[in-house]
Amino acid sequence: MNKYRNKKTEYKGILFDSTAEKNRYRELELLERAGEIAGLRLQPKFVLIPKFTAKSGKSRRASTFTADFAYDEWRDGKWAAVIEDVKSSATVKNQGYVLRRNLFEFQNPDIEFKEVIM
Numbered sequence: 001m002n003k004y005r006n007k008k009t010e011y012k013g014i015l016f017d018s019t020a021e022k023n024r025y026r027e028l029e030l031l032e033r034a035g036e037i038a039g040l041r042l043q044p045k046f047v048l049i050p051k052f053t054a055k056s057g058k059s060r061r062a063s064t065f066t067a068d069f070a071y072d073e074w075r076d077g078k079w080a081a082v083i084e085d086v087k088s089s090a091t092v093k094n095q096g097y098v099l100r101r102n103l104f105e106f107q108n109p110d111i112e113f114k115e116v117i118m
Helices: 019-033 095-107
Strands: 009-011 014-016 037-042 045-049 063-066 069-075 078-087 112-117
Touching (some): 019 069, 019 078, 078 095
Antiparallel strands (some): 045 063
């Protein structure tokens, strides 16, 4: 268990951080089979701030954001890129998460960001 009391769970050989995340994956699988979404991917990682050297000369590692899912959704006669993160009401308020989400949305205005609160 982690600090939010989520229990890791496995489905089809994939280890998910929570039961809610696993259940959402199962829903997305059904949507993909129905043709409503395509290209379902797990744990896509995005660089928010690349590795750099500070004025002090210290090397700073890259800051990244890893979403739970990425897929394309059929909307208005075309495919639209979507990033999705499954959160509880507690984790959605975490300031570190809020900052990473905001940076992601600022840097990727063409990708829809969906939070699924479960």
